[in-house]
Amino acid sequence: MIYFDNSATTPMLKEVIQTIQKVQEHYIGNPSSLHDLGVQARQLLEKAREQIANLLHVTTESIYFTSGGTESNNAAILGTAFEKRGKHVITTQIEHPSVTKTMHFLEKMGYTVTYLPVNAQGIVSIEALKAAIHSDTILVSVMWVNNEVGSIQPIQAIAEVLQEYPHIHFHVDAVQAVDDVLKQGIPKRVDLLSLSAHKYHGPRATGILYKKEGRRIQPLLHGGGQEKGLRSGTEHVGNNVAMAKALRLYREKQQQDVTHVDKLSQRLRAFLKTFESVHVLSPDNATHHIVTFALSGVRGEVMVHALEKEKIYISTTSACSSKINKAHHTLSAMNIPTELSTCAVRVSFSYYNTLEELQHFEKVFTALYAQFSKIMK
Ligand SMILES: Cc1ncc(COP(=O)(O)O)c(C=O)c1O
Structure with a gap:
């Protein structure tokens, strides 16, 4: 998990x-x-x-x-x-x-x-x-x-x-x-x-x-x-x-390796940028533990459940809004178009997450991207 x-x-x-x-x-x-x-x-x-x-x-x-x-x-x-x-x-x-x-x-x-x-x-x-x-x-x-x-x-x-x-x-x-x-x-x-x-x-x-x-x-x-x-x-x-x-x-x-979460998020951002249809929505200078992104055409909850099947747990942009099914108010305040904000998902790290976990996520996401791309064509 x-x-x-x-x-x-x-x-x-x-x-x-x-x-x-x-x-x-x-x-x-x-x-x-x-x-x-x-x-x-x-x-x-x-x-x-x-x-x-x-x-x-x-x-x-x-x-x-x-x-x-x-x-x-x-x-x-x-x-x-x-x-x-x-x-x-x-x-x-x-x-x-x-x-x-x-x-x-x-x-x-x-x-x-x-x-x-x-x-x-x-x-x-x-x-x-x-x-x-x-x-x-x-x-x-x-x-x-x-x-x-x-x-x-x-x-x-x-x-x-x-x-x-x-x-x-x-x-x-x-x-x-x-x-x-x-x-x-x-x-x-x-x-x-x-x-x-x-x-x-x-x-x-x-x-x-x-x-x-x-x-x-x-x-x-x-x-x-x-x-x-x-x-x-x-x-x-x-x-x-x-x-x-x-x-x-x-x-x-935190003091053991103060850049640990930063390294994970830098790596995830670099990885996500290799996919044409993925948009990183978190600003470049955001906090390290949150990386919010959207795979256009795939609703956030669909992505959350697809990853859940692989025992990887992320969320739509907040645990509170995820059940209410309404537009994400931060993303709309940032003028992110609704087509993208409805596809937004949030990965949030802690100091206890490991590089191996992220590598596994990358493998699973790559496979899902290929599957979703076929459906979206
Ligand atoms: C920014 C922010 N403020 C307040 C809260 C509410 O905190 P709690 O769940 O402890 O009531 C949360 C919870 O997600 C939060 O993210």
Whole structure:
């Protein structure tokens, strides 16, 4: 089996599964309980928070545990809207649905949302951002790496623009950018940042919201006051400890051969370019782990199922849109014609994929291309 769908989710590492089992078995207390079982669970949870903070080079106090990227994005966006007075928010046309749909909700609540367009490379213009900011703007929310094509947004340049507007919250959906976050750190001007453990071989339904100390947002979940009142609900100690471990292991794997994923994607791009009817849709300077392409005339889902028969797993451009069967919004924002966007498929690598796996993919794809070419003639 070859798993090239790491942007949808990554398989949990054995060590990470073992950590969850161990914590579930041996740390039975509620981390809010006063007795020693509670204290032990609390200490373990806080150690995980500290470990994550150290890996991200931020303060322990700025790390909040959530149920994943979707919750972190909702908490950052709605939490800002409920905290601040202004009624204008800026985002892009290519965000993940957990941002876009939250923005639609804000519109229903009377907010105005500017959706910045992107160019043919899937990148927003800084000039368009500058033009969109006005006195009522409370939030700019821009993803770091796009999940459909892997385009990388100019987070540092946006941060520089926002230096002049200290009252505006800057949120970054970094769910597909864990690689960059670990390499570059979180830019200082970023106030809120979302991460999700299942994108780096950690547990599902477990995530991080980074909130810069001193920045205020309103909680979405009210109750027992956990997570400093920002996110009530008894914490999943096992998953959070495993999420910290997964981040440390990911960092170690990345450091062993920092160009490994880059090499795989360069090779795949070069391979795909040898086929006349194949169009690589990911921009040249996209993130390394995502290569989106289309074989014209062959719908994305047909390609996904043809590869699945050979036990090779990829996806149409996002796991969420693949079931809804609607036009891929990033590709249409990039002005990719519908005939091609409906044929788009996404290969997404992890540091655990091997050159041998890619070589096998190449063999299978070459055979499929020959088969499809006969049908298309
Ligand atoms: C860019 C981006 N943001 C947010 C999410 C949602 O994360 P989660 O699945 O942890 O809710 C995803 C998931 O694919 C994503 O790719």
